[in-house]
Amino acid sequence: MTPLQRYIAEEIATDHVDGLLTRREALRRLSLLGIGAAAATSLIAACSSSDQQGAPSTATSAAPADTSPPGMDSAVSTAAVTWAGPSGELQGAWAEAVRPRGGMLVIHENKGLNDWTRSVAARLAGAGYSSLAVDLLSAQGGTSTFDDPAEATAALGNREPDAMVADLKSGIAEVQRRTPDLRVAAIGFCMGGGLVWRLLDSGAPELAAAFPFYGPTPEDPDFSGSKDVAVLAFYGELDQRVNATEPAAAAALQRAGMVHELVTEPGANHAFFNDTGDRYDPAAAADAWRRVLDWLAAHVG
Structure with missing residues (x-):
């Protein structure tokens, strides 16, 4: 395994x-x-x-029905796009800001590129950061070809992480092409958060900032090839499994001399930012959104 x-x-x-x-x-x-x-x-x-043995790991209460996820009030539309990847055509969803301040690569959870991931790209673009949500199941025909979400998750599990990182680097290049002369960042959630760490481990000097959300740190990470990337990472207090990898990330960031901040949202669990899931935490999501926008303004534009 x-x-x-x-x-x-x-x-x-x-x-x-x-x-x-x-x-x-x-x-x-x-x-x-x-x-x-x-x-x-x-x-x-x-x-x-x-x-x-650890802290309680119960799901948080859902947001009130009339409460929209942070940034949704200014979200823009997304459009399906394709581009040439390292091993064939890649698919994604593109959300273009009206007056772009920077670009963003959005990396999905282990469910693939779904409507929720598209909404994140749409919200970021609404805040001024044109965003590309990449589909890491492009080689399998795209996430939409899987009728069973569990089969999409299994297909992602069968991919080699290095191959996914190569696709992500192609995605960064595509964001750069679409946002010339602007700085670019990457954000990922769950598995996608772990892939943000892997991007940094592989060397991603193209990025100005990175936002891993509750993603596992790879073994023995070396972020020296990404030393100029400003990293803002998020964890949920109740997410024991991923939180166990946080010290390795902190040590690697420190060794590389990177600008960074690791935020643990109190009372929140894994996937607290996903408003379609049972662990959604409106307060933690709102706080994380505010911090992301502040970090983007400081380090991207």
């Missing part, structure tokens, strides 16, 4: 432990990753034990 597959598997198991998935559905999703019943049962038991 690759580190990415293990991360996805642990997330599925944790979702079951937290009551977000039935046992049957968790076992089905784990089987799509190639994990047999015995191994899946052991993984669920391990995640259950870890959850009981």
Whole structure:
């Protein structure tokens, strides 16, 4: 099992432990990753034990029905786009700011490029940062070709992280092409947050800023090739699994001498920014949005 597959598997198991998935559905999703019943049962038991030993990991309450996600009031429309990637055509959603102040690459969760990810690009563009949300399942025909979201997640788990990083670097180049003479940043959530860390580990001097949201740090990261990138990372207080990797990120950022801030949102859990999910935390999302815009103004334009 690759580190990415293990991360996805642990997330599925944790979702079951937290009551977000039935046992049957968790076992089905784990089987799509190639994990047999015995191994899946052991993984669920391990995640259950870890959850009981740490802080409570319950889902946060949903936002009131009349409360829009931060930035939605000024969101723009998105358009489907394609461009030449390192191994074939890449797909994405492009949101263009009326008066661009910079560009942004948006990296989706392990569910692929869906409407929520498009909404993030649309909101960022509404705030002045033209954004490209890349589809990391482009080689498989795109996220929209998967009728079962769990199969899309499994397909992402089967991709090599280095190949995804290559696609992301192509995405950065496409953002640069569409926003000439402007600085560019990258933002990612969940698996996408982990890929932001991998981008920095691979060397991403093209970026002016980076925003990993509750993403796992790769093993032994070296961010020296991205030393001029200003990093603002977010964690949820209750997200024990990802938070365990935060010290490695902090140490690597410090070693590289990078401008950085690591924010832990109190009382928030994994995926607190996703308003379509059970762990959405309106207060944490609003605070993170404000911080992201302030960071963009300071480091991008």
